[in-house]
Amino acid sequence: MMVVCVARAHATETEPATGEGEKLLAFSARIAGDDARTRVVIDFDGKPEFSAHYVASPERIVIDLPATAFGFPAADLSARGLFKDIRYGTMGQGSARIVLTGIRPVRLVLAEVQKNEGHGYRLVLDAEMTTPKAFADLVAQQKWVQPQSGSAIEGLGASARDPATDGVFTIAVDAGHGGIDTGAMGATSKTPEKEITLAFAETLAARLNQEKGVKAFLTRDSDTFLSLSERVTLARQGGADLFISLHADTLGQKNIRGATVYTLSDTASDRMAAALAARENLSDQLAGYSIESGPPEIADILLDLARRETQAFSISLAERVVKSFDGQIGLINNPHRQAGFQVLRAPDMPSILLELGFLSNPADEALLLDPAWRQKVADRMADAVGRYRAETVAGGG
Missing domain, CATH: 3.40.630.40 (Zn-dependent exopeptidases)
Known part of the structure; x- marks a missing residue:
């Protein structure tokens, strides 16, 4: 299984803007689900560009973001469901990262930015359990690219085939x-x-x-x-x-x-x-x-x-x-x-x-x-x- 080294992400309860360029504000977060499927939602004051990757040993999902201040209580994004550990924080002057560590092999079936009805945008991450082999394939086949706006689900693992059109x-x-x-x-x-x-x-x-x-x-x-x-x-x-x-x-x-x-x-x-x-x-x-x-x-x-x-x-x-x-x-x-x-x-x-x-x-x-x-x-x-x-x-x- 390919192993990709990831820089340490520091979990922080609040992270005020520093004045060195504009930062996004992640002002609220929530997580729900169980041992088979889990959803993570994070609200931002602006539209975030992001990318998502898989890392092995242990199985992790890494979400890269532009410079972001995390302004929600740490308890709002405490690990549960498919994830035993969730860390987030600054990675450098112009970037931030969220690292989701799974209790088992896990894959994203949805990763996209959606516009809120009121203020700002939300990043929605839907994860579900997968097999060790399928996870290893995801790690080996992925391409690390620059963050993008909208959706980063492409290349993160195909969802179940459409049973209505496969002839079986x-x-x-x-x-x-x-x-x-x-x-x-x-x-x-x-x-x-x-x-x-x-x-x-x-x-x-x-x-x-x-x-x-x-x-x-x-x-x-x-x-x-x-x-x-x-x-x-x-x-x-x-x-x-x-x-x-x-x-x-x-x-x-x-x-x-x-x-x-x-x-x-x-x-x-x-x-x-x-x-x-x-x-x-x-x-x-x-x-x-x-x-x-x-x-x-x-x-x-x-x-x-x-x-x-x-x-x-x-x-x-x-x-x-x-x-x-x-x-x-x-x-x-x-x-x-x-x-x-x-x-x-x-x-x-x-x-x-x-x-x-x-x-x-x-x-x-x-x-x-x-x-x-x-x-x-x-x-x-x-x-x-x-x-x-x-x-x-x-x-x-």
């Missing part, structure tokens, strides 16, 4: 739980939910990959913990057209059994759906993660429209799954339900959560452990996805 229908199959988060436990076999979801995810992905023009991949292929945001980010990085999250929960009422398909709604369709969503959303907290900040997204009209369109596609997929299961795979009463599952909140990717059955019910538990039954369910899922693709994506229904 891509599906992210997400095995719920994993690692420290075991999920529910089988009432009789004591098999943890994380093992059941992974076994079915492997079966489903293999079945979907038999379909022409379809590519399915797993968000996890081992007993590994992934935060809820990591799951969505991995799906997006893989260019997924669909996101299918798999679970097998428990209920206090052991007589309830059958599959359930969930789509996202801020208002749960019933008390059982609300309770299940609350339990699934606790996954991050079990491993010491927090979901309070949520993903760094902009709540605007365009995003709201995207969510509505995506939600309509999600509902369409859920209805086709229920129809494909009907008479073939046992379903709970009112099998399409809605609740506020965090893992379904991607605004740009149709998503469903499939509860395969309930480990609290002995009959369901026996089916969940049966490879032949899992294959049958995978066949019905492939049928549902095929109908969704033909009727919805192709505009035929």
Whole structure:
């Protein structure tokens, strides 16, 4: 991996103008996000020219600026999310620098200057996790250039391909739980939910990959913990057209059994759906993660429209799954339900959560452990996805 030496950047709470030429003033800053995606926003009194680079060992993002006085409290840009250390300060008479040190390999998917509605401009940096190899490629391929105004995203790493135009229908199959988060436990076999979801995810992905023009991949292929945001980010990085999250929960009422398909709604369709969503959303907290900040997204009209369109596609997929299961795979009463599952909140990717059955019910538990039954369910899922693709994506229904 190429290593580029970077001059030391001094974190300063305030840095007054010195009178030696004009300086930009960075008058406020904020940071939000989690271990998968993080946004940094810095407000300036003028339009800043900037450039962004990657540095290895440890993984860092370096932002070079013209002479800048940093006039915001240091606590406003304290490290969080993807970054374990953030330093900024003067680099010389005519330049300044911000150094963002990652907790893991990281890349920028957006780096641009935007005009504020009121005073000045803001520098927006959206970072997301990436692989060590991808980061090494970024370091090796980048070109160090002079700061520029507007955007410096070119050459910083391609975003996920556009799934609408690549000719491949891509599906992210997400095995719920994993690692420290075991999920529910089988009432009789004591098999943890994380093992059941992974076994079915492997079966489903293999079945979907038999379909022409379809590519399915797993968000996890081992007993590994992934935060809820990591799951969505991995799906997006893989260019997924669909996101299918798999679970097998428990209920206090052991007589309830059958599959359930969930789509996202801020208002749960019933008390059982609300309770299940609350339990699934606790996954991050079990491993010491927090979901309070949520993903760094902009709540605007365009995003709201995207969510509505995506939600309509999600509902369409859920209805086709229920129809494909009907008479073939046992379903709970009112099998399409809605609740506020965090893992379904991607605004740009149709998503469903499939509860395969309930480990609290002995009959369901026996089916969940049966490879032949899992294959049958995978066949019905492939049928549902095929109908969704033909009727919805192709505009035929």
